[in-house]
Amino acid sequence: xxxxxxxxxxxxxxxxxxxxxxxxxxxxxxxxxxxxxxxxxxxxxxxxxxxxxxxxxxxxxxxxxxxxxxxxxxxxxxxxxxxxxxxxxxxxxxxxxxxxxxxxxxxxxxxxxxxxxxxxxxxxxxxxxxxxxxxxxxxxxxxxxxxxxxxxxxxxxxxxxxxxxxxxxxxxxxxxxxxxxxxxxxxxxxxxxxxxxxxxxxxxxxxxxxxxxxxxxxxxxxxxxxxxxxxxxxxxxxxxxxxxxxxxxxxxxxxxxxxxxxxxxxxxxxxxxxxxxxxxxxxxxxxxxxxxxxxxxxxxxxxxxxxxxxxxxxxxxxxxxxxxxxxxxxxxxxxxxxxxxxxxxxxxxxxxxxxxxxxxxxxxxxxxxxxx
Numbered sequence: 001x002x003x004x005x006x007x008x009x010x011x012x013x014x015x016x017x018x019x020x021x022x023x024x025x026x027x028x029x030x031x032x033x034x035x036x037x038x039x040x041x042x043x044x045x046x047x048x049x050x051x052x053x054x055x056x057x058x059x060x061x062x063x064x065x066x067x068x069x070x071x072x073x074x075x076x077x078x079x080x081x082x083x084x085x086x087x088x089x090x091x092x093x094x095x096x097x098x099x100x101x102x103x104x105x106x107x108x109x110x111x112x113x114x115x116x117x118x119x120x121x122x123x124x125x126x127x128x129x130x131x132x133x134x135x136x137x138x139x140x141x142x143x144x145x146x147x148x149x150x151x152x153x154x155x156x157x158x159x160x161x162x163x164x165x166x167x168x169x170x171x172x173x174x175x176x177x178x179x180x181x182x183x184x185x186x187x188x189x190x191x192x193x194x195x196x197x198x199x200x201x202x203x204x205x206x207x208x209x210x211x212x213x214x215x216x217x218x219x220x221x222x223x224x225x226x227x228x229x230x231x232x233x234x235x236x237x238x239x240x241x242x243x244x245x246x247x248x249x250x251x252x253x254x255x256x257x258x259x260x261x262x263x264x265x266x267x268x269x270x271x272x273x274x275x276x277x278x279x280x281x282x283x284x285x286x287x288x289x290x291x292x293x294x295x296x297x298x299x300x301x302x303x304x305x306x307x308x309x310x311x312x313x314x315x316x317x318x319x320x321x322x323x324x325x326x327x328x329x330x331x332x333x334x335x336x337x338x339x340x341x342x343x344x345x346x347x348x349x350x351x352x353x354x355x356x357x358x359x360x361x362x363x364x365x366x367x368x369x370x371x372x
Contacts, residue, residue, distance in 0.1 A: 022202075047065050051064060051249075053253055057259065060195070065199075066213060068097070068209060070100050071242035072211035073100075073101035073165075075242065078227060082105070087109070089141065092340045093323075096324070113336065114339045119343075126156075130153060130157060136161040136162070138162050141164075144293075147170035154192075158191050202353075203295070205258075228240055229243050275365075282300055284298060285298070285300075296322070296349045298322050302346070303371065317351070321347070
């Protein structure tokens, strides 16, 4: 009886594993506090430093920090002078922020369905759409969904004079994580006119909420500065109150200092999950362990969603459904997006943040293997 009671007590003592915990240390908290104590809430001085350090750390030319990813897309679309006849092309698993910004401006939106067993459309489908349906000055959003790397047909897009925006939120820091000279450098940022990086609480690094707009174009950089509140605003133009506050930027500066450690830890956890999923009845669509950043880690379970949720709740591991595919926001027929529907109904994201311990990771892997 005592052995049974000891077992039950041990089981009861197992701590729950949260889905996400932001990787914050006392340095970030002290930086925010100092910023507040010195009345540097809206001076923009620290935000300018954050923009500069972000670009220096990650080898970008110019950056503008804003208060949300939707703001980043909105300003980017405005700076590209999109006309009513132009279309925004997005993958169906892309960020809802891009759709919302496009709807602010009543822009045409086209969604591209993913391929079977992939987070991305097939290369054949993309080539067909580029050749036969996309038009000059349309905008294509290349989103590295869930931190998975994908080789987009950038040369075909530029030959057709289609403007490219890359959402690098999930792939942030590939330059740091893949510094080995023997590894072929991915073409991130080479063809796109703008890159956007989210800075939310569950992103690679965080300012609480916010985003960075990155570009090599002086014209676009100046245009965005002029239509955003702040000291560079052009008073003769409509502007938007989208600035990132200094105390948020203070947090971001310290997050940048830890980026190498964050990426290394995420990759180690992701690689362990890949091995764990291989030895289970479940699957994942990550395919490139060299470049994948594991921003989120969806696993497809061949059980009903209710069974999966009950099981993980019983073993005290918090999971989340993948974000809603975009066709659901736009009320498009599910029959036109069968692969997205399947992924949405069968997948849950497991925890993948750097603060997970080795024991946490093993518990999660064992849970994936043992769900029956």
